[in-house]
Amino acid sequence: xRPSNEPFFWAMFSAGGMVTALLLPVxxxxxxxxxxxxxxxxAQLESLFDFWPVRLVVFGVVFLALFHAAHRIRHxxxxxxxxxxxxxxxxxxxxxxxxxxxxxATVLV
Amino acid sequence: xxxxxxxxxxxxxxxxxxHPERDDAPSxxxxxxxxxxxxxxxxxxxxxxxxxxxxxxxxxxxxMGVCGSxxxxxxxxxxxxxxxxxxxxxxxxxxxxPLRGFPVERDMVTVLDDFMGxxxxxxxxxxxxxxxxxxxxxxxxxxxxxxxxxxxxxxINCMLCYAACPVYEHEDEFIGPAALALAQRYNLxxxxxxxxxxxxxxWSDEGIWDCTFVGECSAVCPKHVxxxxxxxxxxxxxxxxxxxxxxxxxxxxxxx
Numbered sequence: 382x383r384p385s386n387e388p389f390f391w392a393m394f395s396a397g398g399m400v401t402a403l404l405l406p407v408x409x410x411x412x413x414x415x416x417x418x419x420x421x422x423x424a425q426l427e428s429l430f431d432f433w434p435v436r437l438v439v440f441g442v443v444f445l446a447l448f449h450a451a452h453r454i455r456h457x458x459x460x461x462x463x464x465x466x467x468x469x470x471x472x473x474x475x476x477x478x479x480x481x482x483x484x485x486a487t488v489l490v
Numbered sequence: 491x492x493x494x495x496x497x498x499x500x501x502x503x504x505x506x507x508x509h510p511e512r513d514d515a516p517s518x519x520x521x522x523x524x525x526x527x528x529x530x531x532x533x534x535x536x537x538x539x540x541x542x543x544x545x546x547x548x549x550x551x552x553x554m555g556v557c558g559s560x561x562x563x564x565x566x567x568x569x570x571x572x573x574x575x576x577x578x579x580x581x582x583x584x585x586x587x588p589l590r591g592f593p594v595e596r597d598m599v600t601v602l603d604d605f606m607g608x609x610x611x612x613x614x615x616x617x618x619x620x621x622x623x624x625x626x627x628x629x630x631x632x633x634x635x636x637x638x639x640x641x642x643x644x645x646i647n648c649m650l651c652y653a654a655c656p657v658y659e660h661e662d663e664f665i666g667p668a669a670l671a672l673a674q675r676y677n678l679x680x681x682x683x684x685x686x687x688x689x690x691x692x693w694s695d696e697g698i699w700d701c702t703f704v705g706e707c708s709a710v711c712p713k714h715v716x717x718x719x720x721x722x723x724x725x726x727x728x729x730x731x732x733x734x735x736x737x738x739x740x741x742x743x744x745x746x
Contacts, residue, residue, distance in 0.1 A: 387699035388732035391725055456702035460656045 397449025451478035502583035548598035558648030568653035617684025642675035651707035667707035667717035674720035
C-alpha cells in the first residue's frame with residue numbers, strides 16, 4: 382500500500398484553518414467596519430505595510446487561508462460527485478491557491 | 491391523551507420492499523399501524539410482521555440499543571429503530587428503508603460482508619509483542635489512560651455511521667468511521683502494542699485520508715462515540731510522523 386501524500390496538504394489545511402479562524406474576523410472588523418466608520422484611518426493602516434514583517438505576516442495569512450479554502454473546496458466537490466476527476470480537481474484547486482498567493486506576493490512586495 | 495384515543499389513532503408506515511430474486515426494482519408499501527405513545531419504529535414493524543405481513547424482513551434482537559442490529563433509515567436518517575419513537579415523527583408518514591450505502595439482501599436486511607471484512611482488517615483487538623505470564627497479574631491502567639480511549643470502545647457496530655457517511659456511499663475502498671474509530675481505540679490503549687501493524691492501512695488513502703471531515707458519523711452515533719474525532723486524532727499522528735520522517739534523526743519521545 383502506497384503511503385499517502387495527503388498529510389502535507391492536510392497540514393496546510395489545518396494551519397490555514399487555525400489562522401483563518403483566529404485572524405480573519407479581526408481583519409474583517411478592521412477593514413470592513415472600523416475603516417469605513419472612520420475609527421481607523423486607512424492611511425494609518427497602510428503605513429503599517431512599510432514595516433516588512435507586517436507584509437510577511439499578511440502574506441502568510443493569505444497563503445494559508447487560500448490553501449485551506451482550496452483543500453476544503455476540493456473535498457466538498459468530491460463529495461458532491463466529482464470523484465471521477467479527483468486528480469485534475471486537486472490540481473486546479475491547489476494551482477488556484479498558488480496563483481492567489483503569487484498575486485498576493487506581487488501586491489505586497 | 492387517554493389510552494382509548496391513542497389506541498384508535500394510526501400512523502402510516504412507508505416500508506421499503508425488495509426481494510432481489512422476485513422484484514425488478516425496490517418499491518414502497520404503505521401500512522396503517524396503530525399509534526402508541528410508547529412505541530418505537532421497531533414495535534410498529536414487529537406489529538406489522540405479526541399481524542399484517544409475515545414476509546416483511548429486517549434484523550433486530552435486543553430492543554434496547556445494545557446489540558446494534560436494528561439500524562435502518564427512518565425518514566432519511568440512520569437510526570436504531572429500537573430508540574426511534576413513533577411520536578418523534580407524528581403525524582407521519584414514517585418512511586423506513588435499509589441502511590444507505592449497503593447492498594440489499596431483502597427488504598431492510600443488508601449485506602454486511604464489506605464492513606465485517608474492513609473491521610477485521612484494522613485488527614481491533616489487543617496486540618502484544620510478548621504476552622505477560624498470567625502469574626504476573628493483569629495489565630494495569632490508570633483512570634486517565636482508560637479515559638483516552640473509553641468513548642471509542644462504546645461502539646456497537648450498528649453501522650449507522652456508515653449509512654451517514656457520504657464518502658462510504660461512493661468510495662468502495664474507504665475503511666469508514668466505525669472501523670477507524672475502533673483502530674484508534676486500540677492504538678490509544680496503553681496495554682496495546684499493535685500501532686505499527688495497523689498504521690499502513692489506517693494511514694493510507696483508503697484509511698483516514700479518504701475522510702472529507704463531514705462529521706455526520708459522530709452526529710448519528712447512538713452510543714455517542716465520536717468517529718470523526720478519532721479520524722482527526724489519527725490524521726494529526728499521521729501528519730506528525732510524515733514530517734518527522736524527513737528528519738535524519740528521531741526526536742526523543744517521538745519514536746513509534
